[in-house]
Amino acid sequence: MDDIRAELESHIALVPDFPEPGILFRDLTPVFTRAELFRGMVDAMVEPFAGRYDAFAGIEARGFLLAGAASMRTDAGVLAVRKAGKLPRATLAESYALEYGVARLEVHADELDPGARVLVLDDVLATGGTAAATCSLVERAGWEVAGVAVVLELEALGGRSALKGREVFSLLQA
Template structure:
């Protein structure tokens, strides 16, 4: 499968979750075993260029779906970055703004050993707020952000610039697909 084949499996949903926002649904890609394997292998290949990774941190919820098989492919552990109030242990939290509101993500306070190299992963890099918050959370936990990886990026929304401004200009960003904003 080519990147164009993968992109053809994405579904754009206009005005979700609010008017003017186009949601990119990855469910059709996930339901196709060959596409899921191709996407995971493709992101893993890009991530390997960033050097060794100890942990993959995936942002709830689609970051879990992308991040868990990616962690296995990289021989790394997985850290869930969850919505506020979902984790059962003591947490560290990071608030951030979305294009349609405010949100908070959390991780267990002991989820990232000091100095661990962490790849932050989500399904999409859009405006960069969620990814920037995830990188900030990893750094607050004592980890080093090895990079940020995404299944798709919407370059027109400038998320890469926002992410690097917040997490550091030297933080590498990789994405498998470039998608128009809808």
């Protein structure tokens, strides 16, 4: 596990003053262009939850990449967690607070079998708002949250506190 962590760290691009002055942005996109590293990252994210999931909830947008790759590695399905207004059939919606406003996520209400075990995947855990909203959607749909796995956890933003009582795994912490 330490090998994949070191390799990931060496490929994350650090971008100062983005998206605003004083912020050091950690750009994970270079990892996705390296197939072997991408594969190892996904394997490391889902391994702690082996045998405890039936599907992966991929949170728009980079969560889609992670969930799709995890699905191909494990034969579990993908639940697309979309921004509001993007899904054509009956949906469940969950709103969550942003720094300046409110956002909403949706899932198709009938996408998985009742009781399906869902592992939530995303690239970054910051405040925990999107992950918490996703967990709420999963449970309201009659499915079970198997856990939350992210590539990078920004510990200073306290995202774990929004996910109390849930198993959270992060490959990297900053």
